[in-house]
Amino acid sequence: MTAALTLSGVCKRYPAFALEDVDLALPEGEIMGLVGVNGAGKSTLLRLLGGLALPDRGTIEVLGHPMPAQQVQAKREIGLASEDMRLYGSQTLRWHMDLVRAAYPRWDEAYAGELLRRFDLRAAQPLKAFSHGQRVKALLLLNLARRPRLLLLDEPTTGLDPVARAEVLEALSEVLRDAARSVLFSSHDTHDIERLADRITFLHGGRVIDARDTAAFLDDWRRIVCHGALPASVGQWDGVASVRANGSLSELRVRGAEAVVGLLRAAGADVRSVDPMNLEEIFVATVRGGGKH
């Protein structure tokens, strides 16, 4: 099976920020969600994959094409949408559609028309009259209608109202139907990622701090509430990311709950509940845990 993308040992340094030693792979046909705070390196990673920036070290391959050596071939099959991409304010959406259509022979006009209706956009309107949400949807339309094999989307739902967000997520889940198309998208909204992504990558401070399939993330982490005195060393136990106490109750956020529950019981604590955590809680626990596992 071809990989949609492969990065190994990738570094990119800017004066105020550095992406360090990134190893990442996405099999074709899968969706990867990138989770990270502002400044974690999500946009830099997407720009490197889209061929808009060159790595200082390491190798990048996109759809089997080494970058930047075969970036012309790769770019034909990549659709990159990020907020800093400029559209021409005085030109209409139709003008932009014709421009992209002329450059990409795989442009699907029928699909573009369908997206226009779904996104409730007017092709005859100049871009400067578009709201933020409409601009985001226009950029997505221009990319989707090319039917690229790899979609790189930087925060596709950030700043959208709930209706626009639902429209974008619907369009995104349609891409899933085709086993030859892959998506890498970043989002602040971990709910979107938890639901749609097959794989999840946590980026923090320019490093990948965890990357696995979504089910593994969700199965691994648990919130344990227990009653009774705990040994002082509990915070150092393997897999324990955080401990909070409130009176005689304690809450632990852990990786590998079975082992920890066993240890808690052995220490005489009364385990009251073991509940799944959502991706947002898992991300925060991972960042706070500083990669200590």
Add this chain to the structure above:
Amino acid sequence: MPVGDGLFLSASDSRPMYQQIVDQVAAKVAAGDWPAGHALPSIRELASASQVSVITVKRAYLELERAGVIVTRHGKGSFVAETQELPKALLRADLEGRLREVARAAARLGVGIDELKRLLVAAHDDQAFHTAARPEEATR
């Protein structure tokens, strides 16, 4: 609104997404919406229509296969099982779902495994007693 094989999944439901899919497919089969031999939507179809990841649907189909509700033929897709055991498989899937709920309720109450076992034995004996007392219901 699009009409199709999409399922109704909710992020505010306390059950995980794959469990919601298992429960809804089992319910469709039990209701006869999807009769024996009915072809299930492909994993990608269903993921796309329900707006969940492919991996989530894959996991749900594996569970349904394990429970005997569906069979997967390589390269052909998944179908509602033809087996005579289907009602049994559905009841079993339902029982396991209820037991998970019981386990959650017990955890919330702080009821430990030993007490839970005792309560389960009591419930079981109670049910056996009533069944013995009213044999006409037991055969229904």
